[in-house]
Amino acid sequence: MQRTIRLSLWLAVPLALFIPAISALAQSGGGAAPPAGNPLALNFKTPDPAHGKEISQSCQGCHGVGLASTNTDIPGLAGQHSSYTRLQLAAFRAKLRPGEVMWQQAANLSDQDIADIAAYAGGLQPGPAWKADDEAVRAKGEALFHMGDSKRNIIACAICHGDNGRGDDRLGVASITNLSPKYGEEILHEFKNAPGYGIPHPDAMRIILRPMNDDDLKAVATYISSMQK
Structure with missing residues (x-):
């Protein structure tokens, strides 16, 4: 802890x-x-x-x-x-x-x-997409990223990060397009497990990720790492 x-x-x-x-x-x-x-x-x-x-x-x-x-x-x-x-x-x-x-x-x-x-x-373009080892996992991550899962109260990541994963500089939302997969999964776990601080950005991530299980986080990380093939 x-x-x-x-x-x-x-x-x-x-x-x-x-x-x-x-x-x-x-x-x-x-x-x-x-x-x-x-x-x-x-x-x-x-x-x-x-x-x-x-x-x-x-x-x-x-x-x-x-x-x-x-x-x-x-x-x-x-x-x-x-x-x-x-x-x-x-x-x-x-x-x-x-x-x-x-x-x-x-x-x-x-x-x-x-x-x-x-x-x-x-000013650079995001790096190339990483190869997804499991297309079924990637497809699950794609669905969660763009549509969420209303039955489990999972909000679509695209609402803040955009359909292309490029975020919004004006709002302080990071670009996550083609983020390296292992790092992406680790940072998602870190946000999810963070204590509540009442600070908008980390708390938003913590709350959004709360309904997701480990398989969900892996799927999302797999998808964002390979977004732009």
């Missing part, structure tokens, strides 16, 4: 402590100083994707060439919304999200570096 809580803290602690940062992270910077003591609010000028590409070369060792992951344990960053990537990198840099490797990688990034990397990643 302690391990579950520790791993899930990143889903809500940054939001609970620093709600004002979310709007700041969604902005393009503008040169305004971030609120004092807020490690998630970034101060940056217009992002430079070319610089982001240059400094993200080291990221490709784990996240794949062109930030399209080929490791099922690691998420691809290609095509992820800039505001979401900025938030995650800021959370890693502040050690609010668990992950010692990412703590080390993010430690020396400036606010501008974070914005530039996010802009570069956001």
Whole structure:
């Protein structure tokens, strides 16, 4: 239980402590100083994707060439919304999200570096689809993703993430198209098992996933990993 809580803290602690940062992270910077003591609010000028590409070369060792992951344990960053990537990198840099490797990688990034990397990643197309090992499982995941299951009070994932899984940058909804399957399944379990925080995004995921069993989560992860064949 302690391990579950520790791993899930990143889903809500940054939001609970620093709600004002979310709007700041969604902005393009503008040169305004971030609120004092807020490690998630970034101060940056217009992002430079070319610089982001240059400094993200080291990221490709784990996240794949062109930030399209080929490791099922690691998420691809290609095509992820800039505001979401900025938030995650800021959370890693502040050690609010668990992950010692990412703590080390993010430690020396400036606010501008974070914005530039996010802009570069956001301008890429999501990585290629992963091969689904079981088409019946994939078909089940597809049905749950697009239609849900009203008899079991399961809400369709597409309502927030869209039919194409690309999410909505304005609403802070992540792109999950072709997300690596093992990572996708793990993160779904993490959201489902997170304690209630009363914070919109993680709580929405927790509530939506509550009626789903392990087979459902595996099916959804299988589908989103292979959405765009």
